[in-house]
Amino acid sequence: MTTYHHPTIGAQQLQERADKVVIANATGNPDLFSEAVKDLLAAVRMFRPAPDALDDFASAGDNTLHGAIDHWQARAIKAEAALAVRDAQTPAARDVLAERQRQISAEGWAPDHDDAHTLGEIAGAAGCYAIHASEIQNGALRYPANPYAFWPWDRDWWKPTTPRRDLVKAGALILAEIERLDRAAIAAQRQGDA
Structure with a gap:
């Protein structure tokens, strides 16, 4: 049986990618913005809290973990929508x-x-x-x-x-x-x- 290793990403790395989206949008460069949004979306799909953070989530209750995941999914959806709007604009x-x-x-x-x-x-x-x-x-x-x-x-x-x-x-x-x-x-x- 083959074991697959799924890379994980933590909240700090998500925040860094979200910051890159904001910076890329400010540059006005549609290619840079598009790449930053795609990177954030890929990161959100890999989001897993760091192992040491799982204890914090466990003590705070399952809703905290779901809240964190919902937060990053919502940010990714907003970024994806912004990308769609930008892509829909003509030169x-x-x-x-x-x-x-x-x-x-x-x-x-x-x-x-x-x-x-x-x-x-x-x-x-x-x-x-x-x-x-x-x-x-x-x-x-x-x-x-x-x-x-x-x-x-x-x-x-x-x-x-x-x-x-x-x-x-x-x-x-x-x-x-x-x-x-x-x-x-x-x-x-x-x-x-x-």
């Missing part, structure tokens, strides 16, 4: 989200900054980039004025490039404006409830 969607993150981290356009633009400036800027992308693709001025004429901010912030890049910027600005509108609606609701 264009990932680029728009990455640009929005860049606007926040590199340019400093955080939510509190955006909340000060209540006159449609963010949506207007998105429109300018989208119109510019359209004009470049068509090779002709299709609109009555240069999109820069409607640019809501200082000229130094008008940075059109290629049609795709301009559309990515427009998408990120639209996302920022939707988020701003959502925050404003929540704030108005809270004031109404007060």
Whole structure:
């Protein structure tokens, strides 16, 4: 009869793998994230408490062991769901989200900054980039004025490039404006409830 050795993994090793998932997600690298999630899922399937921990589980009751297993299975399921969402995103969607993150981290356009633009400036800027992308693709001025004429901010912030890049910027600005509108609606609701 053949004896199979099944490798086991403990809670500390699971935590390390879960931490790697968080770090990989923060990098924005879908391949790194995917590998980290797969590693966590494989580890959860091998989870066994360390032998010395079994005494602790035995004294605490069987529910503690089941609770630990349930905890790590739940974390793995969440990570797997996040991976499925990320895999379902197109490169264009990932680029728009990455640009929005860049606007926040590199340019400093955080939510509190955006909340000060209540006159449609963010949506207007998105429109300018989208119109510019359209004009470049068509090779002709299709609109009555240069999109820069409607640019809501200082000229130094008008940075059109290629049609795709301009559309990515427009998408990120639209996302920022939707988020701003959502925050404003929540704030108005809270004031109404007060």
